[in-house]
Amino acid sequence: MLKMESVSKSYNHRSGTVTALDDANVQIDQGEYVSVVGPSGSGKSTLLLAMGGMLSPTSGKVLFNELSIYDLSPDRRARLRRENIGFVFQTFNLVPYLTAQENVQVPLFLASVGEAEQVERAADLLGRVGLADRLHHKPSELSVGEQQRVALARVLANDPKVILADEPTGNLDPETSAQIIEFFDDLNREGRTIVMVTHDPHAAERAKRVMRLVGGAIQADEAASTRSMPSIGNVG
């Protein structure tokens, strides 16, 4: 489903070139639950964004269902994201001036869904994450845990096949983290592919496959347990 072929990403700074991703080769199949771990600055977020069509690599190819996404036009790529990929951020990135319900409506609006349907689906999704009574609250009126649940509802709005999460529990207390992780398990059970960058060992161990990045290179890529077998992922 998702495939990276010799993907490198380097940035030119005044002090010299920084390599954020070094010749990464990854293949992730549909329905997989992969956690990406590694020290800070090891290129985890870069890997995630490159996978999601948000960051054009310096070299190499990223394929989504055999389609080379960086050969697409930016607008076509935006559509691919809209239809297939959901992002979850550590800082939730809710739109601060919109209510919970309106935040969930945003991806539906971007997909040109009619307004009545937007409202209905957003309410359903928020109900699903346990926020049926918080529809009209703005992010600033919600706890961090609730904010992340709104972000999860938003991700689900367009029913994505792949969810890319960047430290989704990074800003949460252990109890709320556990709830969020529970949701990710559910989403994976529904057949969605999940790639989650995390520092949280509890979160990482729920994944079926763990990928370790060090200095922009994939150091290890292995099954987290014997419950399932990972597909082939080359060690960069």
Added chain:
Amino acid sequence: MRLRKLVWREMFERKNQLATSFVAILLGIAAVVSIKNITFYSQKAVARELDALGANILVLPKSVSIQDYYSADMQGEEFPEEYVMRLVMSDLQGLDNLSPKLSMPVEVQGRKFTLTGILPKSEFQAKAMWAGAGIFTRPAEGCGEMGEVPDAFKPPVKETLVRQTVIDDLGSSEVLVGADVASLLGVKAQDSVEVMGKQFTVIALLPQTGTVDDSRIFAHLHTVQDLAGKEPVINAIEIVGCCNEISAGLVEKINKLLPDAKVVTVQQVVQTQINTNRMMSRLSMVFIGIIVLVGGASIANYMYANVYERRREIGTLMALGAGSSVILKMFLLKALLLGLVSGISGYILGTALAVVLGPRLAGIPVMPMPMLVLWAVALSVAISLVASCLPARSAARLDPCATLQEQ
């Protein structure tokens, strides 16, 4: 959720910053609207005053000079009255008023006066209508019909009319008398007076002007022609022409139409009017320039700050699948709304200022001009959109990654 709602909600979320830009453009538009509004009415007032001073174009027989015309009570040369109809029926633009005149010396109660025949306006209209033409329904831009001027500029009643070139109505046995005539003869309005064996009713006394008009008796042109035993002839046609049209060659056009007559402009009169109008329009151009620069800079600055402040939001929207066109539209729609709202508010404020300040500063009454709302909105929206173009484009080209990785 629609784009409009998204934009609207965002505008209210950060209304303090928005207010600065809004006020900048609002004040600018208000200033320009009030200047334009006052200018329009002051031009009317100027035109009105100059019109009261007299005609600015004279059509005279070939051999007569303008000095002759003004220095002497009358001159002997004549040309056919039909020239008036030629002008009325022509397609010339900018002829605001026409006044054909025929003067002759008369003796009344042993004193010498000048009897001047004039054609009242009602006859032109009747003729023009009969002929299917409409010289008085053809106002040229910038001059306007005197009749359109509201309240304070009501067409002068006969009593206040000095050298007003067109009189609305005058019967065949009615006369208007100059101030000297009135005092020398001791007549007042509604008195009867005999001129050349014909009885006339004095319908109004003209106020003192210090000109030859004070010793004139005005009667209907055709009555004077009959009394003088003349064909339909006249000595002169006084024309109030529109200044812009005069500078665009009205005189040459009249000359062409009436090759046997002499057409002269009262240069000074025309020049004053042209200069005043030019000064006013330059002043408003200067203000437009300032508002474009200050308002535009303020909006551009605000928009850049707004894009910078919202880069994470923009990155998020892109991650959720917004293409660059959505982001571009988001900022341009905001600029459009800002332009619309400040244009309309600027029009309202500017009109209120003009109506309140016009009479105090310029000494002229000013009425609201609804047409200016379109103008104000167009200017304000244009400034807002142009100033927001670059910031909006920079937002659409933002690297979503860079914005999302700034934790």
